[in-house]
Amino acid sequence: MPRPGKNSYSDQKPPYSYISLTAMAIQNSTDKMLPLSDIYKFIMDRFPYYRENTQRWQNSLRHNLSFNDCFIKIPRRPDQPGKGSFWALHPDCGDMFENGSFLRRRKRFKVLRAEHMACKSSPMMHYFHHHHHHHPGSKLGAASAHPEHPVAPAGVGRLPHFQSYGGITCAQPGGFKHPFAIENIIGRDYKGVVAGGLPLTSVMHHLGYPVPPQLSSVVSSMWPHVGVLSESMSGVPVPAPSSEYAPFSVSAKGLYHSASGPTLPAVPVPIKPTPSLGPMPGLTGLQTGPTQLCSLGSVMEKSDLLDGKGTPLHPALLLS
DNA sequence: TCCTGTTTAACTCCAG
DNA sequence: CTGGAGTTAAACAGGA
Numbered sequence: 001m002p003r004p005g006k007n008s009y010s011d012q013k014p015p016y017s018y019i020s021l022t023a024m025a026i027q028n029s030t031d032k033m034l035p036l037s038d039i040y041k042f043i044m045d046r047f048p049y050y051r052e053n054t055q056r057w058q059n060s061l062r063h064n065l066s067f068n069d070c071f072i073k074i075p076r077r078p079d080q081p082g083k084g085s086f087w088a089l090h091p092d093c094g095d096m097f098e099n100g101s102f103l104r105r106r107k108r109f110k111v112l113r114a115e116h117m118a119c120k121s122s123p124m125m126h127y128f129h130h131h132h133h134h135h136p137g138s139k140l141g142a143a144s145a146h147p148e149h150p151v152a153p154a155g156v157g158r159l160p161h162f163q164s165y166g167g168i169t170c171a172q173p174g175g176f177k178h179p180f181a182i183e184n185i186i187g188r189d190y191k192g193v194v195a196g197g198l199p200l201t202s203v204m205h206h207l208g209y210p211v212p213p214q215l216s217s218v219v220s221s222m223w224p225h226v227g228v229l230s231e232s233m234s235g236v237p238v239p240a241p242s243s244e245y246a247p248f249s250v251s252a253k254g255l256y257h258s259a260s261g262p263t264l265p266a267v268p269v270p271i272k273p274t275p276s277l278g279p280m281p282g283l284t285g286l287q288t289g290p291t292q293l294c295s296l297g298s299v300m301e302k303s304d305l306l307d308g309k310g311t312p313l314h315p316a317l318l319l320s
Numbered sequence: 321t322c323c324t325g326t327t328t329a330a331c332t333c334c335a336g
Numbered sequence: 337c338t339g340g341a342g343t344t345a346a347a348c349a350g351g352a
Binding site for chain 2: 037062063065083085106
Binding site: 017018019056057059060063064083084103104105106107108 | 340341342343344345346351352
């Protein structure tokens with residue numbers, strides 16, 4: 001409906017929820033984490049719609065960051081000046097938009113505490129063990145905020161209780177990775193992106209490890225509006241894919257990963273995608289396209305996966 | 321004082 | 337229709 005004309009709907013509300021916008025921003029960053037102000041910047045750079053009423057949507061965005069367990073706060077190291085903490089995606093939140101909609105997730109990602117185990121191996125844990133600044137009130141430490149779950153042992157302070165899902169599973173603590181774990185779907189070469197569901201790049205970089213630049217580009221291909229380069233950081237406003245919001249017209253460029261042939265287009269499906277038919281006609285065997293899109297591998301709802309019943313298959317796997 | 325975060329609460333909207 | 341996800345408003349605390 002929108003006229004391909006000019007600035008037709010460039011100022012229309014993008015088909016993304018604040019959660020997806022935020023995730024997009026974070027994923028696009030080289031270290032997979034951003035301070036609040038940069039998340040704002042990212043969004044404003046690409047979506048004209050959000051250049052107005054900033055007070056309103058930014059408040060909503062902050063609300064989302066605090067309220068949703070899929071976002072975790074990472075304190076700045078003393079050598080990293082600036083305001084506020086960094087925000088990253090919870091290592092286990094996996095693909096929150098597996099259903100293909102960037103507007104509405106199937107289920108909210110919630111962290112259960114069960115902190116112990118499972119987390120030790122994670123670099124993140126290293127980080128926290130070594131740079132643990134106690135921030136009262138922080139999400140991860142104050143799980144008490146969420147009624148559904150009993151209060152955390154509090155011993156961990158603000159630490160992320162990685163792995164713990166609704167008490168159902170302690171999530172791949174050791175070696176087990178459920179069939180839909182990202183790594184299993186994607187292939188090891190991407191473990192950097194979501195290794196074991198871990199946004200390694202963020203922690204790695206944060207900890208001083210070198211972070212392969214290509215990792216970020218891989219991720220960026222998941223989002224139609226995410227440029228491969230983090231311009232928002234460099235101050236150079238991105239000529240945003242000018243308008244056209246993905247669902248309708250997606251410039252094929254960027255949606256495919258040159259690496260190993262065509263893969264699933266990262267097209268945000270407006271409403272309810274039919275698993276049986278791929279978002280992109282003609283694209284079927286994505287088996288190879290280990291790449292990005294699948295990356296949307298879902299790990300999010302353990303309940304969904306374990307709950308036997310529906311036995312939801314990752315949409316990507318259904319493409320046929 | 322402004323920014324960052326956290327919470328609560330009341331909406332709207334959509335999938336089941 | 338209902339429950340849950342997402343949005344918006346708003347109070348409030350702490351820090352730079």
